[in-house]
Amino acid sequence: MTTSPILSVRALEKRYGTFIGCTDVSFDLWPGEVLAIVGESGSGKTTLLNCISGRLDRSSGQVLYRMRDGRFPDLDDLSEAERRFLMRTDWGFVHQNPADGLRMRVSAGANVGERLMAVGERHYGEIRHTATEWLSRVEIAAERIDDQPVAFSGGMRQRLQIARNLVTRPRLIFMDEPTGGLDVSVQARVLDLLRSLVSELDLAVIIVTHDLAVARLLSQRMIVMKSGRVVESGLTDRVLDDPRHPYTQLLVASIPES
Amino acid sequence: MYVAVKGGEAAIEQAHRLLADRRRGDRAVPALSLEQIAGQLSLAVDRVMAEGSLYDPDLAAMAVRQSRGDLIEAIFLLRAYRTTLPRFGYSRPIDTSRMQIERRVSATYKDIPGGQLLGPTFDYTHRLIDPAMATDEEVAAPQRQPRRERESCPRVMDILNDEGLIEPDGQSDSEPADLTRDPTDYPAARDLRLQALARGDEGFLLSLGYSTQRGYGRTHPFVGEIRVGLVEVEVEMPELGFAISIGRIRITECQMVSQFKNTDGEGPRFTRGYGLVFGQSERKAMAMSLVDRALRADEFGEQRMAPAQDEEFVLEHCDNVQATGFVEHLKLPHYVDFQAELDLLRLLRREDAERAESQEAAE
Amino acid sequence: MTLPSYNFAYLDEQTKRMIRRAILKAIAIPGYQVPFASREMPMPYGWGTGGVQVTAAILGPDDVLKVIDQGADDTTNAVSIRSFFAKTAGVATTTRMPDATIVQTRHRIPETPLKAGQIIVYQVPIPEPLRFLEPRETETRLMHGLEEYGLVHVKLYEDIAQHGHIATTYAYPVKVEDRYVMDPSPIPKFDNPKMHNSPALQLFGAGREKRIYALPPFTKVVSLDFEDHPFSVQRFDAPCALCNARGVYLDEVVTDDRGGRMFVCSDTDHCETRRAEGHSPEPAAHDVTETV
Numbered sequence: 001m002t003t004s005p006i007l008s009v010r011a012l013e014k015r016y017g018t019f020i021g022c023t024d025v026s027f028d029l030w031p032g033e034v035l036a037i038v039g040e041s042g043s044g045k046t047t048l049l050n051c052i053s054g055r056l057d058r059s060s061g062q063v064l065y066r067m068r069d070g071r072f073p074d075l076d077d078l079s080e081a082e083r084r085f086l087m088r089t090d091w092g093f094v095h096q097n098p099a100d101g102l103r104m105r106v107s108a109g110a111n112v113g114e115r116l117m118a119v120g121e122r123h124y125g126e127i128r129h130t131a132t133e134w135l136s137r138v139e140i141a142a143e144r145i146d147d148q149p150v151a152f153s154g155g156m157r158q159r160l161q162i163a164r165n166l167v168t169r170p171r172l173i174f175m176d177e178p179t180g181g182l183d184v185s186v187q188a189r190v191l192d193l194l195r196s197l198v199s200e201l202d203l204a205v206i207i208v209t210h211d212l213a214v215a216r217l218l219s220q221r222m223i224v225m226k227s228g229r230v231v232e233s234g235l236t237d238r239v240l241d242d243p244r245h246p247y248t249q250l251l252v253a254s255i256p257e258s
Numbered sequence: 259m260y261v262a263v264k265g266g267e268a269a270i271e272q273a274h275r276l277l278a279d280r281r282r283g284d285r286a287v288p289a290l291s292l293e294q295i296a297g298q299l300s301l302a303v304d305r306v307m308a309e310g311s312l313y314d315p316d317l318a319a320m321a322v323r324q325s326r327g328d329l330i331e332a333i334f335l336l337r338a339y340r341t342t343l344p345r346f347g348y349s350r351p352i353d354t355s356r357m358q359i360e361r362r363v364s365a366t367y368k369d370i371p372g373g374q375l376l377g378p379t380f381d382y383t384h385r386l387i388d389p390a391m392a393t394d395e396e397v398a399a400p401q402r403q404p405r406r407e408r409e410s411c412p413r414v415m416d417i418l419n420d421e422g423l424i425e426p427d428g429q430s431d432s433e434p435a436d437l438t439r440d441p442t443d444y445p446a447a448r449d450l451r452l453q454a455l456a457r458g459d460e461g462f463l464l465s466l467g468y469s470t471q472r473g474y475g476r477t478h479p480f481v482g483e484i485r486v487g488l489v490e491v492e493v494e495m496p497e498l499g500f501a502i503s504i505g506r507i508r509i510t511e512c513q514m515v516s517q518f519k520n521t522d523g524e525g526p527r528f529t530r531g532y533g534l535v536f537g538q539s540e541r542k543a544m545a546m547s548l549v550d551r552a553l554r555a556d557e558f559g560e561q562r563m564a565p566a567q568d569e570e571f572v573l574e575h576c577d578n579v580q581a582t583g584f585v586e587h588l589k590l591p592h593y594v595d596f597q598a599e600l601d602l603l604r605l606l607r608r609e610d611a612e613r614a615e616s617q618e619a620a621e
Numbered sequence: 622m623t624l625p626s627y628n629f630a631y632l633d634e635q636t637k638r639m640i641r642r643a644i645l646k647a648i649a650i651p652g653y654q655v656p657f658a659s660r661e662m663p664m665p666y667g668w669g670t671g672g673v674q675v676t677a678a679i680l681g682p683d684d685v686l687k688v689i690d691q692g693a694d695d696t697t698n699a700v701s702i703r704s705f706f707a708k709t710a711g712v713a714t715t716t717r718m719p720d721a722t723i724v725q726t727r728h729r730i731p732e733t734p735l736k737a738g739q740i741i742v743y744q745v746p747i748p749e750p751l752r753f754l755e756p757r758e759t760e761t762r763l764m765h766g767l768e769e770y771g772l773v774h775v776k777l778y779e780d781i782a783q784h785g786h787i788a789t790t791y792a793y794p795v796k797v798e799d800r801y802v803m804d805p806s807p808i809p810k811f812d813n814p815k816m817h818n819s820p821a822l823q824l825f826g827a828g829r830e831k832r833i834y835a836l837p838p839f840t841k842v843v844s845l846d847f848e849d850h851p852f853s854v855q856r857f858d859a860p861c862a863l864c865n866a867r868g869v870y871l872d873e874v875v876t877d878d879r880g881g882r883m884f885v886c887s888d889t890d891h892c893e894t895r896r897a898e899g900h901s902p903e904p905a906a907h908d909v910t911e912t913v
Contacts, residue, residue, distance in 0.1 A: 081767045088771075103775070105561045110778045117778065118771025124781055124847040146782050150561070368691075371878045382701035384708070385663030386627065412878040421880070472747070473756035564756075 004066065006031045006172060006204050007052070012061035014044075014051050021047035022228040025061070031171065034198060034205040036219035036236065038212060038251070044228035045208045046176060052206065053093060053174045054083055065172075088118050092165030096177040098157035101164070102149045108135060108160055109145040115168045134163040138193060155186035159193060166197065173198075175207040179214060191217055212255050216240055224248045281326050295319040304508075304537025305329055309578065310336025311438075311457045312343075313507050313536050330459075334579050341438070350492045350501055354511050354534075355413055357487040361538075364414045365481040366515055372411030377486060378538075414483040415513045415530065424515065424528040444570055451553055451573065452546075456534060458576030460542045466566040467548035475552040475564030477531065478517035486510045486538050510535045512543035516551045519558045529558060630677040630710040636660055640678035640833070644824060647835035652797025653765075654748050659831040669702055669727055670828025672744035676725050679740065679824075680706065685713045687721035692729035692870065692887035699727070716890050728791075730812040732869050732891040735821035737838065743806040745827035748834065750794040750804040770802050773845060781850055790855070796843045803834065803842075810844065811854045811870045817842040861886045864895035865902050 005028035014021035022044035029035055037045045050056035052063050054075055063075045068090065075083060087093070095101040102111055112131040113121075121127055132142050138159040149157050158178065165173060178194065179187040195218055198205055209215055215222050215236060222239050224232040224247065232245040243249045282289065296303050296319040306318040310333045318336060325331035361377025364370050376382075418424040428448065435450035442450065455463060470477050488508050492501040514531035531551030533543035552566040565571055575581060628634065636658075643657035662670040680686070686706055690699035694716040702725060703714050715721050718733035727744040735741055751761040754772045764770070773794055780788040793810035797803045805813060806825060816823060816836060823836040836842060844852040860867045862883045869891065871884040886892035 080763075084767055084769065106775060106779060107782050109782055110775050113778055114771055114775050117774035118769065122774070122846075122848050124778065125849045127778065128782075367875050368872050369874050369876075371875065376697070382697050384701070384705050410878060417875065417878060420878075473752045476753055 004072075005029055006066045007206075008062070008064040008072075009052060010062040010064070012048065012051060012063065013059045014047050014056065015059045020044075020228040022051070022225070025223075025230055027223060027230075027233065029172075029204055029206065031066075031204050032202040033221065034203075034207065034219040036215035036222040037206065037208045037225060038210065038215050038222055039225035040210060040251075043225040045225050047228070048225070049174055049176055049206060049208045053091070054087070055093075068171075088115050089168045090170050090172065092170045092173040094158075094161055094165055094173065094175040094178045096180045098149065098154070098161045098181075101161045102157060104149050107146045107148055108140065108152075111149065111160060111164050112167050115164065119168065130167065134167050135160075137166075137197070138163040139189075153186075154182050155190060158182060158190050162190075162194065162197070166201065169201070170203070172204045172206075175205060177209055177211075178207065179211070180209070194218060212240060212251065224251070281324070290323055292316060292319040292323065295322050301538060302327070302329060302332075304539055305460060305542075306332045306336055308536040308539060308542065309333045309457055309459065310340065311536075312336050312340040330578050330582050334582070337579050347493055349504070350494060352489045352491060352507075352509070354485065354489060354509070355411075355416070357411075357485055357489050357509075357511075358506075359411055359485055359487040360508075361486040362411065362483065363481070364483045366414060366483075367417075370412075370414060370417070370483075379540075411485075413485075413513065415515070418482065418515065418528065422524075422527065425519075425522075425524075425530060427530070442573060445556075446569055446573060448550070448554065451569065452532065452534075452550060454573045454576060455546045455549055458546070459578035459581065460539065460545070462576050462578065462581075463545040463549055464541060466552075466572060467545035469564065470548050470552045470566045475555070475562075475567040476517075477514075477548060477551045479531065479548055479551065480515040481544065482513040482515040484510065484512045484540055484543065486540070508537055510537065510539050510543040512540065512547045514544070514547035514551060517558075521558050529554070627709060629682075630680045630706065630712075631663070632660065632674065632677045636674075637678040640674055643833045644675065644678065644835060647824070647833050648822070648837050650801075651836055651840050652801030652803040652834060654832040654834045656831055657833050659828045662828060664701070664705070666829035667746060668698060669725070669744040671826030671830075671833070672725050672727070672742045672828075673702060673705070673826075674828055675742045675824050675826035675833060676706065676723060677710075679742075680710055680712060680723065682710070682712065684722045685715050685720050687715050687718065687724045687890075688726075689724065689729060689731065689888075689890075690727040691872070692731070693889040695889060717894070718890055728807050728809075729870070729887060730808055730815045732866075732886075732888045733894075734815070735819050737820040739821040741821055741823050743808075743823065743825045745804070745806040745825045745832070746829075747792075748804055748825065748827040748830050748832040750792075750802050765801060768800070770796075773802055774847075777845065777847065777850075781847070787846065787850060787852075793852075794845050796845060797836065798841050799843075802845070805842075809855060809870060810852070813842070813844045813852070814854065816840075857884060859884055860903065861892060861895075862902050864892045864900045866892065866895055866900070 007029040009028075010026050012025040013023040015023075025048055027035070037048060039045045047056065051058040064072050065075055065086070066072050078086070093101065103114070109128055109131040112134050113127040116127050116130060128145070132145060135142060135145060140156060140159060140163070144152075149160055152160065158181075179190050182190060191214060197203070198218070205218070207214070207218060219236045222233065222236045223230050224239065224245065226247045232239060232243065232248045239248060240252060243252045296315045299322065302322055303315055303318045306321055306329055307313050307315065310318065310321070312318075314336075317339065318332065321332035321335040322329070324335060359372075359375060361379060362372070362375045364374060415424060415427070419426055430449075435447060435453065437450055437453055442454075446454075469475065471479070486508070488506040490503045491505055491507055492503050494501045510533075512533035514533070516529045516531050518526045518528045520526040529551065531547035531549075533546030533550065535543045535546065549566050549572060552564070553569055553572060555562045555567040560567070562568060630637075632640075639658060643655045647653065647655045659671065660674060662673055664670060664673065676686070686703065687694065688699045688703040688706075690696040693699065694703075706712055707714055718724070718731050721739065723740050723742060724731065724735075725742040725744070730741070749758070749761050751764055751772065754776060755761050755764065764772070777787050777789070780786065789810065791809045792804055792807040793813055795803050795805055795813060795816065805816060818839050818841070819836070820838050822838055825834045827833070846852040855870070857867075857871050861869060861871060863885050866886060870887045872887045874883050874885060875881070876883055
């Protein structure tokens, strides 16, 4: 167990005028840990994710990140160049809709290879070799390497998006409803893949989901949000088996017994 | 109420009288003759014919004069006239390979059989205002070449096609669509799109074509060939059993050699964009060919992301008579709707003030 | 009624100063696109208004100007621009490379190497090398600022994946002094190596897009590629059918409508000079043109 967190969120708040997107959110995330943020739509969980990942400006509070060199700066204190470099190397972002995270008219191989080229890889053969490897890890046949994602099914697109994110060996992945747009039959396969990759690669993950079954399967710890505030947090099994806040009890009661 | 209407009638009558006065201008200056307009502002006349979609230089010249030089207004006049005309037949497709060429340029080959012919073009003129335009100086007669009989001027596209380097021209025996006769349905076929573009606003198409060059739906264009000249219009005569020529029209044709594709199993080859306009207007013909090619995105599996690739957007907005009508309709009376808005707004403001008052009282 | 009159080299002196400031900034940051307040010119946008403005701003009465388009001095647009400066500035013009102090060009770099003291002015239609990967200017400027050029290689990767090799043949992107990715204007990639370490000053003007950029003498210019798919230039099988030159860029001329073709120097000055020196086609090459 590492003793220092990879990410620290302190008193984070996002306001839209007088409307509160999220407020008073604080937590730590440790390397290799999967944290689920759950809540109904409109609870502020996606706003929170976007504020942490720098896709949205926050109104107040701190987001500290452990750099590979050990520094622990607030992301707002990094330059735009440093932030962008983090985003394409050390971090990943898996969107609910794969089209938001892929270049739909660029081959699968180039989708996976883009990050490598962005960090200076200049050997076509090696890029292609690495891309092939990653396609097989996400169970996409090697002969599809030159096909464009537009020709892929929803499940394949999502698996491709995952490969594209993981190719630079990031340490932290953000996921926004990664299985939300998929048919139920396809969800299980993607979830299974995510679970094994996360543990193999020892990834820290923040995953936003409205689906408690997804949180149960992937996360060790969870945060429950309602109206922009954290109403309960703790170990996933504890929260789901013994919910304390009435809202959490309501959420848990509303899903069929597994 | 009737008083108001009558006042309006009188106002309109007076306004039109004033318009006629302004149109005529200083009575001490001779009035423009139609010959002057058709002969000396011939490109304005051409544009009016093209977008008015009626080939009649005399009528178009009248429309230009009547509209005080407002060409969209003139186009409107011609369209409004055109729509009243009965149809007594359909011509055969014109054959541009048999054109009597006045101008012909290709950007893809330095020299081509039949040669490049600059013709009457603004290209390579320096846009320096010529003092001679303030007077009526003698203009030298142009050098004329005798028409070389039967000289072959093959279309550049045919040269490419003979080698299989470009997709063949579309062939169809079905009757072409006519948007002046049938409501438009989406997705539209290429024949209907080309008709809409041929009638479309030069400025709108120019900007759309330009946008494709700047990356919004890039098509990788090369001007295969632009040719301007006279073509015969022929009509089949069932009684006679053959076609006879009913006259000649001046047209501009642009064939754009575009991004090569390998979509139909025939190997990679260039694709086509096509532009055809009444009269002499390369700008319009070229823009049209760029937009035509961009609109064929689906055919070639290209992602439709740019405005020029959006069929509905282009076709619904390219007609300047429609556009000017709807934009300008905003100056028509909207008293009733506006009144309703006013009432609502006043109500909202009153409630707002009352809330503020009661809050103050409570404190 | 007052009739208009025009300054030396058409542009007023204030405008020339503005353009010269942009040029100086461009020289100071090789490969960086400097925005400038491009003027309306008496020729259409896309016909060299950027190059013409740059030339007008640097032209002095003692300069000798050469203008080429597609490598040739006699192409219509080159003739037009040359006569424009002959008329508005009264400068001497030439077709001979050694005599020129300023060469304005569209789409070619002359075969005769540029020498110290010469300035070559490129006419540029789209100065942004990332434009066709990302149409928005706000985004491309940020990419340049942060040196985010991964996308350029995605394009090259796709070329190789689809066509087996890099399919960009002109306007082939280069990296300048290991910093800025630059569009060399639509010259064939054949000419790219001529930009590297050239003793001449190279200026690029884009009028419609309002950008000027530059390569000072002896600047490092590297064409982008992959280690295992290195940059290479076009090669022609046969020499020029007129002057027998090899290792030069050739134009294809259609001689009839039955498939007849011949290949001749695109650089007319180079070709004429060689012919004047006594070079003539090899018999074998001549046969190729006589296939009809």
